[in-house]
Amino acid sequence: MSEIINKKENTTQQAEKPWNGRFTEPTDAFVEAFTASVTFDQRMYQQDITGSIAHAKMLTHIGILNEEECQQIVEGLHTIKNTIEAGQFNWSIKLEDVHMNIEAALTDLIGITGKKLHTGRSRNDQVATDIRLYLRDEVDLIVTELKRLQTALIDLAEQEAETIMPGFTHLQTAQPVTFGHHILAWFESLERDHQRFLDCRKRINVMPLGAAALAGTTYPIDREFTAQLLGFENICENSLDAVSDRDFAIELTANAALLMTHLSRFSEELVLWASAQFNFVELSDSFCTGSSIMPQKKNPDVPELVRGKTGRVNGHLISLLTLMKGQPLAYNKDNQEDKEPLFDTVDTLKGSLKVYADMMQHIKVNKQVMHEAASRGFSTATDLADYLVRAGVPFRDAHEVVGKAVRLGIDTQRDLAELSLEELQDFSSDIKADVFSVLTLEGSVAARDHLGGTAPNQVRSAVKRARLRIAH
Ligand code: ARG
Numbered sequence: 001m002s003e004i005i006n007k008k009e010n011t012t013q014q015a016e017k018p019w020n021g022r023f024t025e026p027t028d029a030f031v032e033a034f035t036a037s038v039t040f041d042q043r044m045y046q047q048d049i050t051g052s053i054a055h056a057k058m059l060t061h062i063g064i065l066n067e068e069e070c071q072q073i074v075e076g077l078h079t080i081k082n083t084i085e086a087g088q089f090n091w092s093i094k095l096e097d098v099h100m101n102i103e104a105a106l107t108d109l110i111g112i113t114g115k116k117l118h119t120g121r122s123r124n125d126q127v128a129t130d131i132r133l134y135l136r137d138e139v140d141l142i143v144t145e146l147k148r149l150q151t152a153l154i155d156l157a158e159q160e161a162e163t164i165m166p167g168f169t170h171l172q173t174a175q176p177v178t179f180g181h182h183i184l185a186w187f188e189s190l191e192r193d194h195q196r197f198l199d200c201r202k203r204i205n206v207m208p209l210g211a212a213a214l215a216g217t218t219y220p221i222d223r224e225f226t227a228q229l230l231g232f233e234n235i236c237e238n239s240l241d242a243v244s245d246r247d248f249a250i251e252l253t254a255n256a257a258l259l260m261t262h263l264s265r266f267s268e269e270l271v272l273w274a275s276a277q278f279n280f281v282e283l284s285d286s287f288c289t290g291s292s293i294m295p296q297k298k299n300p301d302v303p304e305l306v307r308g309k310t311g312r313v314n315g316h317l318i319s320l321l322t323l324m325k326g327q328p329l330a331y332n333k334d335n336q337e338d339k340e341p342l343f344d345t346v347d348t349l350k351g352s353l354k355v356y357a358d359m360m361q362h363i364k365v366n367k368q369v370m371h372e373a374a375s376r377g378f379s380t381a382t383d384l385a386d387y388l389v390r391a392g393v394p395f396r397d398a399h400e401v402v403g404k405a406v407r408l409g410i411d412t413q414r415d416l417a418e419l420s421l422e423e424l425q426d427f428s429s430d431i432k433a434d435v436f437s438v439l440t441l442e443g444s445v446a447a448r449d450h451l452g453g454t455a456p457n458q459v460r461s462a463v464k465r466a467r468l469r470i471a472h
Contacts, residue, residue: 016092016094016095016104032094033093035333036096037096037098038095038096039093040339041097041127041339042084042091042098043098043134043343044098045081046081047129047130047133047137048098048102048130049077049078049081050133050230051126051130051209051230052073052077053073053074053229055117056070056077056117057074057225057229058221058222058226058229059117059119059120059219061225062220062222062225064116064120064219065116065119073106073116075110076110076114077102080102080105080106080109083105089105092104097123097127099123099127099130103118120210120212120219120221122211122212122213122214124212124213124214124243124331125208125211125239127335127336128242128243129230131246132206132207132208132232132248135204135248135249135252135342135346136204138346139201139204139252140201142197142346142353143194143197143198145350145353145357146193146197146259146353149190149357150187150190150194150466150470151357151467151470152357152360153183153184153186154184154187154463154466154470156183156365157180157181157183157184157459157462158459158460158463159180160179160180160183161457161460161463162178162456163180163367163370164176164178164179164371164374164442165182165370165373166373166376167379173373173376175379175380175444176374176379176444177454178445178455178459179365180456181453181454181459186262190259191466191469193255196255197259200252200255202233204252205232205233205234206233206234206235206248207223207234207236208242208243209223209226209227209230210223210235210239210242211236211242212239214329214330215239216239223235239330241329241330243330244329244330244331244335245324246320246323247324249320249338253313253316253320253342256313256316256345256349257313257316259349259353260309260313260314260348260349261310263307263352263353264306264307264310266303266356267304267306267307270300271300271303271304271307274303280365280369280370281365281366282363282364283298283300283359283362283364284359284363284364285298286362287300287301287302287358287359288300288301288302289301302355302356302359306352306355312348313344313345313348315341316341316342316344316345319337319341320338320341320342371441374441375415378415380416380438380440380443380444381405381406382402383438383443383447384398384416384438385398386398386438387431387435388431391431391432392430393428393430401427401428404427405419405423405427408423417440421433421435421436
């Protein structure tokens with residue numbers, strides 16, 4: 001008796017599973033939750049529905065479904081989409097993932113025709129398609145935010161083309177540079193990131209659908225037809241590869257890790273510059289927080305957090321590489337683990353870019369303080385050496401002359417430009433009255449007047465080129 005009841009319970013419990021026919025025992029409740037992905041992959045519902053609609057249209061095009069069935073499926077899927085967006089869809093862990101939840105809901109809604117949708121398809125090519133469609137959309141959003149940040153940097157560089165700051169190596173004052181030039185250095189890193197995202201989009205935008213479980217399908221499918229409906233530029237050439245590799249997702253995450261690393265370095269500078277010790281910039285109050293105990297504090301939380309969040313994206317890259325490294329062909333359930341790192345990568349990156357683009361539009365630059373800092377630390381010493389070389393002194397001898405002049409400056413607490421002509425001439429008779437034009441900060445930056453140099457007019461033309469470079 002109890003056996004019969006159990007058997008009956010099993011049957012009810014199993015009723016929803018597509019593999020019901022093969023199994024005699026129900027899934028363990030914990031295993032059901034452990035293997036399910038619906039709690040996180042429901043994020044791809046739109047892509048899943050878009051992919052299914054295209055698949056249904058292709059099946060109709062080749063005569064597997066008739067027009068009426070196709071219309072029922074398409075309308076049913078639209079209804080499901082609306083239900084999800086209204087927050088009224090009942091996601092079930094028993095149905096494991098976004099794909100089976102939507103398919104089951106379709107069958108509930110339109111009956112037997114719903115069961116025909118999965119013809120010539122497997123969840124293996126379905127999920128690979130969904131991720132690619134999802135990442136394609138996300139790359140476009142990432143690029144939009146990135147360009148907004150790049151534009152903010154270009155605007156700032158243009159505004160600060162003549163502002164002088166100390167340039168650093170080893171975080172020691174090295175030579176004066178213009179602040180606009182410094183900001184454009186960050187633009188260059190971000191522009192390479194921009195190009196990397198555009199480039200990886202090409203490898204994301206390739207269609208796996210048609211690979212089915214791993215070997216392709218016996219139906220006379222028209223993959224070009226489906227690809228065109230979904231806006232895929234190319235079609236995966238090999239069915240085993242199509243369902244198996246997630247290299248495109250790893251590539252995107254690697255690009256994200258590099259971009260976050262750039263933002264992290266930039267953050268480090270902003271944190272330093274916003275400190276009382278540097279006082280080069282002031283971040284807007286709306287991007288900082290105070291301290292609950294120290295009334296004087298204004299903390300640069302946004303750059304600090306972006307610097308901190310770089311760690312999780314770098315971690316996701318390692319997760320995905322490790323996820324892939326031991327997998328034989330073709331699909332393995334391991335791949336279900338690609339989603340959480342990917343989703344968090346995308347969220348973290350988009351959030352960091354957004355907050356950075358907004359913050360950089362409101363940064364206040366303390367030009368006076370920067371200029372003051374550049375005039376300390378003998379930042380024009382190299383200019384004096386170059387001056388002597390132009391007067392015929394070999395560079396090594398010039399280096400020594402300048403070293404002595406710096407020594408005098410240190411001993412008497414004066415910058416090179418503050419030494420008298422007579423004092424300078426004691427070190428070398430090749431020094432003439434015109435030397436002071438190279439010892440000033442303005443003269444120093446203006447002299448570096450070549451492509452890629454720090455001179456204000458070079459910054460202005462770099463700004464013009466930068467605007468054109470991000471336009472497409
Ligand atoms: N939820 C699965 C994933 O994310 C979908 C594919 C499952 N395929 C399978 N044969 N179990 O990878």
